[in-house]
Amino acid sequence: MALVEVQRLSVTYGGASAPALRDVSLSIGEGETVALLGLSGAGKSTLLRALAGLVPHFHGGVFEGRVSIDGLDTRRARPADLVGTTAIVFQDPEDQIVMTRVLREVAFGLENLGVPSHELQGRAEEALEAVGALELRDRRVMELSGGELQRVCLASALALQPKLLLLDEPTSQLDEAGATMFLDAVERAGCAVVLSEQRVRRALAACERAMVLDDGALGFEGTQQAANSWLLTEPEGLGAGPIDGPLDAAGDEAVVELRNVSFGYGERSVVDGLDLTVRSGEIVVLQGPNGCGKTTIAKLAAGLLEPAGGQVERRGRAGYLSQDPGRYLVRDRVVDEVAIGVGGKTDAALAALETVGLSWAADRHPRDLSSGERERLGIAAVTVGDPTLLVLDEPTRGVDPARKREIELLVRQHAARGGAVIVATHDRDFVAHRRVAVPALEVAHA
Amino acid sequence: MIAPGAAGLLLAGAAAAALLTERVWVSATLSLVLLAFVLGAPAARRWPYIAAAFISSLGVFVLSPFLSVQGTSIIWSGPTVPVLGVIDVTSEELVEAALNATRLSAVALAFAVYALRLDHDAMLAAAGRVRRSAFLAALAIRLVPSLERDAVGLAEAVRGRGLELRGIRARGQLVSPLVAGSLERALNLAESMEARGFGRAGRTCMPSPSWRARDWAVALLALALPVVVALWL
Numbered sequence: 001m002a003l004v005e006v007q008r009l010s011v012t013y014g015g016a017s018a019p020a021l022r023d024v025s026l027s028i029g030e031g032e033t034v035a036l037l038g039l040s041g042a043g044k045s046t047l048l049r050a051l052a053g054l055v056p057h058f059h060g061g062v063f064e065g066r067v068s069i070d071g072l073d074t075r076r077a078r079p080a081d082l083v084g085t086t087a088i089v090f091q092d093p094e095d096q097i098v099m100t101r102v103l104r105e106v107a108f109g110l111e112n113l114g115v116p117s118h119e120l121q122g123r124a125e126e127a128l129e130a131v132g133a134l135e136l137r138d139r140r141v142m143e144l145s146g147g148e149l150q151r152v153c154l155a156s157a158l159a160l161q162p163k164l165l166l167l168d169e170p171t172s173q174l175d176e177a178g179a180t181m182f183l184d185a186v187e188r189a190g191c192a193v194v195l196s197e198q199r200v201r202r203a204l205a206a207c208e209r210a211m212v213l214d215d216g217a218l219g220f221e222g223t224q225q226a227a228n229s230w231l232l233t234e235p236e237g238l239g240a241g242p243i244d245g246p247l248d249a250a251g252d253e254a255v256v257e258l259r260n261v262s263f264g265y266g267e268r269s270v271v272d273g274l275d276l277t278v279r280s281g282e283i284v285v286l287q288g289p290n291g292c293g294k295t296t297i298a299k300l301a302a303g304l305l306e307p308a309g310g311q312v313e314r315r316g317r318a319g320y321l322s323q324d325p326g327r328y329l330v331r332d333r334v335v336d337e338v339a340i341g342v343g344g345k346t347d348a349a350l351a352a353l354e355t356v357g358l359s360w361a362a363d364r365h366p367r368d369l370s371s372g373e374r375e376r377l378g379i380a381a382v383t384v385g386d387p388t389l390l391v392l393d394e395p396t397r398g399v400d401p402a403r404k405r406e407i408e409l410l411v412r413q414h415a416a417r418g419g420a421v422i423v424a425t426h427d428r429d430f431v432a433h434r435r436v437a438v439p440a441l442e443v444a445h446a
Numbered sequence: 447m448i449a450p451g452a453a454g455l456l457l458a459g460a461a462a463a464a465l466l467t468e469r470v471w472v473s474a475t476l477s478l479v480l481l482a483f484v485l486g487a488p489a490a491r492r493w494p495y496i497a498a499a500f501i502s503s504l505g506v507f508v509l510s511p512f513l514s515v516q517g518t519s520i521i522w523s524g525p526t527v528p529v530l531g532v533i534d535v536t537s538e539e540l541v542e543a544a545l546n547a548t549r550l551s552a553v554a555l556a557f558a559v560y561a562l563r564l565d566h567d568a569m570l571a572a573a574g575r576v577r578r579s580a581f582l583a584a585l586a587i588r589l590v591p592s593l594e595r596d597a598v599g600l601a602e603a604v605r606g607r608g609l610e611l612r613g614i615r616a617r618g619q620l621v622s623p624l625v626a627g628s629l630e631r632a633l634n635l636a637e638s639m640e641a642r643g644f645g646r647a648g649r650t651c652m653p654s655p656s657w658r659a660r661d662w663a664v665a666l667l668a669l670a671l672p673v674v675v676a677l678w679l
Contacts, residue, residue: 052641083643095631096638100588104567107652112643120652142591156642266490304602320606327596327630328603330623341607367630378603385608 001071003163003192004028004051009065011046011055020046022216023065028192030163035203035227036196037238038213039400040372044196047213048166051194052088053079070163084113087157088166091371091398092324093149093173102128102144103137106156113160127159128152131185147178147290154182158189167195169371171202172398175289175426198372198400200238204228212238240401242429243408248416250282250433254315255389255420256301261310263296270296274310276436278389278420283411283431286424288438294424295323295393297438301422302391316388323393325378326371334369334377335362341385352384353377355410357403371398379407383414390414391422396430449654450565451572452661452668457556457564459668463675464552470541472679473548480555487562494594495558499551507547511539561587571654585635589628596627 004027011021021043028034038044049055053074056063067074070085087109090096099105106124115123128134131151141149150170157165165186171179179199183206186193197203204210210227212220220230231239256278263271270293278284278301286294299305300312302320319341322328331337338349353359356376361369366377375398383390390411396404408431411421415433423430448456460480464473484492513530517538524533566584570577600620601611611617639645657665 054637054641058637058640079640080643080646083641083646088641090634090638092634094592095634098585098635098639098642098644099567099570100584101565101567104652109642111650111652112646114646114648114650117650117653120650124652160642299602302606304605317608318606319608320602322599322603322606324599325603327627328600328623329627330600330604330620340604340609367626381607387608391606 002027003030003032003070005066005068006050007066007068009047009050009063009067011043011050011061011063013046013059013061016061019062019216021050021213024213024216024218025065026211026218026221028164028194031190031192032209033187033193033195033207035200035207035210035224036194036213037200037203037210037227038219039237039402040198040398041370042213043216044213045168045370046216048088048168048194048196050074051164052086052166053077053082054088080112083109084160085162086164086166087160087162089150089153089157089168089170091169091172093146093153096153097141097149100140100142102133102139102141102152105141105152106159109156109160123159124155127155130158130188131155132181145291146173147175150174150178150182151185154185158185161191163191165189165191165193167193169196169198169398172198173290173394176428178290198398200231200401237402238400240405242431243405243412247283247412247431247433248281250415251280251418253280254278254313255280255282256315256318256422257311257313258297258301258307259311259313261300261307261312263300263305263308271300271307276301278422280418280420281415282433283415283421283423285430285432285435286422286438287426287428287435292438294438298391298393298422298424302389314389317385318389318391319382319385319387320391321378321382321393321395323397325381326366326369326374329366329374329377332365333362334358334364334366337366337377338381338384341381348384349380352380355383355406356380357406372400372403375399376403376407379410383410387419389420389422391424393424394426395423396425396427448664449572449657449661450568451654452657452664453564454560454569454572455665455668456671457560457668459671461553461556462672464549464556466672466676467549467679468545469679470544470548472675473545473552476552477548477555480552480559483559483563484555487558491591492558492562494590495554495562499554499558502554503547503551506550507543510543510546511535514539514542516542561590568654571651577651589632592631593624593628596631597624600624600627 006024006026009021009024010019012019036044046055050067057078069082097105098108103124106127107120110120110123128137131154133151133155136148171182174182195203195207204224204227209223211218254277258274258276261271261274286297288294300307302318304320329337335346335349338352339346342348350359350362353362356379358376379395395407415421460476464476467473484496512533517536519537520534521537522535526532570580570584600623604611
């Protein structure tokens with residue numbers, strides 16, 4: 001018998017006009033690793049939540065069909081009953097941390113499961129060791145970096161020794177080294193894995209099989225090899241790659257100049273003696289590991305932080321897109337969220353929404369959008385005012401390949417109009433005239 | 447180090463003593479001692495608690511003499527206001543206001559020490575039958591730094607779109623999205639807890655170290671403090 005059996009599953013959330021999942025049937029065997037792919041809003045998160053029993057028990061809505069996990073029917077078994085059989089890691093580690101110390105956090109699920117008290121510490125430490133995070137055991141979770149937090153979340157899931165591990169875009173906040181370390185730990189776990197990812201090649205490399213959701217329905221299912229071939233037939237969708245063709249040459253006029261700039265948080269120095277000039281028409285990508293100071297440099301360039309030493313000179317207005325912009329929404333309608341950047345002009349806001357493929361959502365509440373859609377909403381809200389300097393912090397996080405291509409096109413167009421662009425990103429393929437490596441906690445020169 | 451459970455009892459005892467005392471110097475002394483413990487926390491985390499304690503206490507001290515009617519030693523006499531009557535301030539009202547203000551600051555600072563200096567996980571383990579309530583309190587306390595971070599993020603997001611936030615009214619407009627964001631966080635956390643079996647029967651708990659003689663002494667002091675204050679101070 002397969003570990004996971006899904007039969008004709010359809011899910012419609014309360015108040016939604018269309019189903020999030022439509023007639024999905026699939027099965028997954030013990031120890032099998034499956035990449036779950038699809039464009040933003042295709043239903044990947046809903047399917048993962050259905051496999052964890054959170055749909056329908058936590059989210060409600062109309063649930064049709066049947067989901068069976070290791071013989072347990074999720075309509076009757078609550079998520080708490082499935083714990084130990086399944087474990088799930090969500091996209092944002094900050095929203096799933098319950099306790100204040102790492103060891104207690106990893107032991108939280110084990111305590112709920114009723115594991116004898118004398119075994120708790122050993123099992124929690126074993127799980128931390130499996131993800132290479134044993135040295136974090138006594139740390140406060142508030143003091144950890146995003147990458148460290150995500151490894152703690154994985155340890156919390158692995159400690160349950162699940163038969164089925166569900167991962168919802170778990171590497172979206174991690175740098176390349178962090179993502180590799182995370183996926184290696186997943187591979188070593190030996191259980192069945194369903195990995196939802198927007199970095200398609202990374203997901204396929206880590207899994208034996210792939211399933212692709214298209215507007216809530218299962219659009220493709222096959223081996224890793226077949227999936228790679230299938231991607232070639234989807235150049236405008238999941239198989240979309242970087243835009244071909246050279247970039248226009250950058251101009252000579254400096255839009256922003258950082259001269260011998262220093263900055264720190266408390267006693268911790270993050271930037272020391274940085275020199276960076278970005279010219280009109282130029283796209284500069286800041287790259288480096290988690291916590292190296294890319295965001296700080298981006299904020300200094302945009303004028304959101306004042307340098308502790310040195311000078312920042314800017315020509316024209318700067319627009320800054322923060323990391324995780326979907327968390328920082330201020331209006332009740334998508335179109336109003338964008339319009340506040342142009343004094344409430346709805347026409348300009350609608351045009352900006354069109355460029356990021358969100359005109360259909362103009363009247364929706366921003367918080368009803370998926371994380372990838374919110375990311376694009378943030379881009380529209382910043383670019384609508386046509387700033388001279390555009391500063392984007394991790395703009396492709398949680399964004400599918402097709403939309404990533406659109407963001408790159410938007411950045412190219414901004415540069416072609418004479419604007420300057422700074423992009424802080426883990427994405428090594430992002431279009432750029434120049435890449436600046438930001439070393440961790442060291443003096444940065446560029 | 448004192449066991450977190452014993453430290454929690456001592457804080458509760460100090461707060462109870464501050465509420466029971468009738469002498470300003472007792473509640474003021476308790477406030478100063480508790481403030482010293484708060485100042486031992488990292489500067490970035492302690493300021494919202496200190497600001498909240500100071501502002502609320504100052505509010506009580508400034509407003510309550512105008513609203514209460516007590517004593518005969520009039521220091522200042524003001525106009526007659528409909529409903530409230532003659533607005534005046536007596537020395538007795540000032541003493542009462544100082545007492546209530548220092549009581550409030552002691553309670554607020556005891557909470558600050560609890561939030562900033564104690565290991566909540568260990569306290570949860572020691573909470574026994576009231577574990578669920580202690581758990582909710584610990585989660586609520588964790589909300590404070592999250593809210594602070596979200597407020598900074600929201601202000602940056604708005605400034606990043608070219609808008610400057612000037613004045614209380616402009617900043618006040620961020621309160622509603624801040625609350626919406628924290629509700630969304632709470633929902634995500636609840637989902638995560640459900641997915642990890644919270645509420646399931648037969649829960650176990652990671653063992654905590656046993657109390658030593660010093661911890662029992664602190665617990666005894668915690669019980670004695672309000673009794674001594676109520677009877678003699």
